[in-house]
Amino acid sequence: MVVAKNLVDKQLIKTIKTEKVHTQVYEQLRAILLEGHWRAGEKIPSETELCRLMGVSRISVRTALNSLIAQGFLIPRQGEGTFVVDVSVDMNMNMLVPIIGLDKGSILEVLEFRKILEVGIVPLVFQNLSGEDVKWLLQNVEELEGTAEEEIARITELDLGFHRKLCEISGNSLVIKVNKILNELFRTSMENVVIALGNQTGRKYHRRIVDVIAAGDREGTVEILREHIQNTIDNIIKIQQDTDLPERLR
Missing domain, CATH: 1.20.120.530 (GntR ligand-binding domain-like)
Structure with missing residues (x-):
């Protein structure tokens, strides 16, 4: 009991926080891009399709995509969809x-x-x-x-x-x-x-x-x-x- 109390007093044990869904979506999509599964110029699945594949809400997918667009990984084209810009090390570094x-x-x-x-x-x-x-x-x-x-x-x-x-x-x-x-x-x-x-x-x-x-x-x-x-x-x-x-x- 003394050991447990010491751990609490020192704040070594902290409350576990659930990671936000859109962060998980972002990390997964970013990994796919960096690993080269989607090539430069390729159109990625639509928001609707990504929602279905990942089992998450549209807002979570849209937030993740907006982050990737802001970082230069993706580019939206009006009426066409979202495309991969260039995920090579040379460009994105x-x-x-x-x-x-x-x-x-x-x-x-x-x-x-x-x-x-x-x-x-x-x-x-x-x-x-x-x-x-x-x-x-x-x-x-x-x-x-x-x-x-x-x-x-x-x-x-x-x-x-x-x-x-x-x-x-x-x-x-x-x-x-x-x-x-x-x-x-x-x-x-x-x-x-x-x-x-x-x-x-x-x-x-x-x-x-x-x-x-x-x-x-x-x-x-x-x-x-x-x-x-x-x-x-x-x-x-x-x-x-x-x-x-x-x-x-x-």
Whole structure:
């Protein structure tokens, strides 16, 4: 009896709550979508049919469907029904990454994340590297070197493309997907870096990275890639102290 009383006193035993029906409907339909049983573009059963199949009320089904529509899993078409948008990881993970304005901390956090990711995949890059990959990277560097300083958008795309290519060469599907999911975040961060630092840093380090990759120097690649991103981080920290800079770069 003492043990039972202690459990009650500590509130370790709590009242069991019945889960709402529409939540159960939502979870079941979401699982069907994520598991790929309903494909992109496919029309799902009507509300009436779902009510019959699941043995629940129309309001429960409608509430669950509205949640899935709001999250981008489904789209209603007037007079036609409700259709699957795209339940692939690449598309729907984007909803989990709200792209908000970058502040002082978040620009640096993106760079820190890139340093961890890109330095970490170097062994995989060398494991899967081909002559065509080296040729692509070299061409990218040459285009960057030939781009005028004022061409911010072009510099951003070339710089972003160089780092994206390293992720693709790794051959790791999760690394590639994460890079795609965060693409717009990386792009915004990269553009801010280019505005602040120009393309001299990219020119210098990308050329060095390609040279050591072409030479088969894995350790050298790790060292220079880490130095490249850390150098950018250090420079951003310095310029953030300049009160004459736009707020997004400070």
